[in-house]
Amino acid sequence: MGCGSNTPHPISFSPLFVIFALFKSQIGQMKKKTRFIPILLAVIAVIIVIVAASVYFSYIVKGYDGNDTKWIYVTGTMDDDDIASMLESELGSTGKRAATLLSLTSADAARAHGAYMIEPGMSAVTIYRKLSRGAQTPVKLTFNNLRTINQLAARIGSRLETDSAAFIAACDSILPPKGFNRAGYAAAFIPDSYEFYWTASPEKVVNTLLGYRDRYWNDERRAKASKLGLTPVQVATIASIAEEETNDRGERATVGRLYLNRYEKGMKLQADPTVKFAVGDFSLRRITGKHLATPSPYNTYLNTGLPPGPIRIADAATMTAILDSKPHPYLYMCAKEDFSGRHNFATTYAEHQRNAARYHKALNSRNIK
Structure with a gap:
């Protein structure tokens, strides 16, 4: 009888064939991933650009939106949270962003101690730089038409961080050795416009004002x-x-x-x-x-x-x-009867009496007691 058989033989794969098939599959997947990478990178780049533009606009381009110049004050007792709260309260969103920068860079709160003038449009980055470097804005101190040293002390206390009592104490310490008694303190200062940092010590203020007076008295x-x-x-x-x-x-x-x-x-x-x-x-x-x-x-x-x-x-x-x-030669004076603020001058008492009579008559006519 014939020895042939109709039963099919199972397909057998050699190890080399299997390895080749797997390698071919990985190559296909890598080609697909390679085609996806440029798309992924492009998306990431767009996101980075959007984020960068947002940060740039928020922190550098967009500034304080107030209409007028504003002063902010960082006292020596403020901590980081106090400064952040003050910035947001005074400058809104711009101040909040400046506070964020201060927090991210761990800026020293003590260094920010001072007064800063914030102009409309000033960016959060600029404000941050001012505070982180302690780059204070000088404060103008102008005084005139003051009668007493206490009035001067009050004016200084209203413009600078030091208070009036500290200024008087500095006067008591500095002026007597310079030859001034308490009644003569008013002669130690001359009205004008001066510039100080808000944090200037009372001793610094007294010595600066006294220095101006000394230069006058050449x-x-x-x-x-x-x-x-x-x-x-x-x-x-x-x-x-x-x-x-x-x-x-x-x-x-x-x-x-x-x-x-x-x-x-x-x-x-x-x-x-x-x-x-x-x-x-x-x-x-x-x-x-x-x-x-x-x-x-x-x-x-x-x-x-x-x-x-x-x-x-x-x-x-x-x-x-x-x-x-x-x-x-004048020895006498009396306010003019026209209330102009000017005076009639006289060399003799008799002449002065006539001037005074006219003035008192004018007072009486206006019922000034």
Whole structure:
């Protein structure tokens, strides 16, 4: 019989065939992944660009949206959370972003201590840089028309971090060794505009103001004062009376000379502003016998000579006008009856009485008591 068979033989795979098949499969998958990688990279790049643009716009382009310049103050007691809260409260979203940058960079809160002027449109990055570097904005301190050292202390306390009590304490420490007694403190300072960092110590403030005064009182001006027989404090004292007597700057040299004439002759100055100072009421429009009897070393109706010190912080211009003033014979003055703020001057008491009569008549006509 035949030996052939119709039963099929099973297919057998050699190890090499299996390896080849697997390799071919992996190659196919790698080709698919390779085609996907550029797409993935493109998507990632777009996301990065969008995020970068958002960060750039939020932190660098978009700025503080206030309409006016704003000052922010970081006190020495603030911690990171306090600063962040203040920034958001004062500057809104821009301040919040600046606080985020401060937090991310672990900026030192102590270094941010100070005052900073924030302009409209200022970016979060710029604000962050200011605070992280402690790049304070100088604060302008301007004072004039102040009568007492306490008023100056209050002005300084309203502009700088130091308070009025600390300023007075610094004056008490620094000024006496410089030759100033308490009554003469007002002569240690000259009205002007100064710049300080908000965090300036009271000692720094006193020494800076005193330095300006020392530069004013150069050798030439000291020589002029000496020629008049006056010290710089006495010049400031006469200038302070002249300023209180008249708002007319053109009259102040004449008024100052008048009181210098009386001082040189040993006459009582009889300056109404010193009585107002003694009474403690500069709003007085009419000085009465009751006021003239006020016991005080500042009352020049009762005391001969100059008062113990200035009755206001005198301007440099007034002191210079008195130092450069030309001699005149006037010994008396009275406000003009037209209430212009100017004065009638007299060399004799009789002439002065006539001037005074006209002025008092004008007061009575206006029912000024």
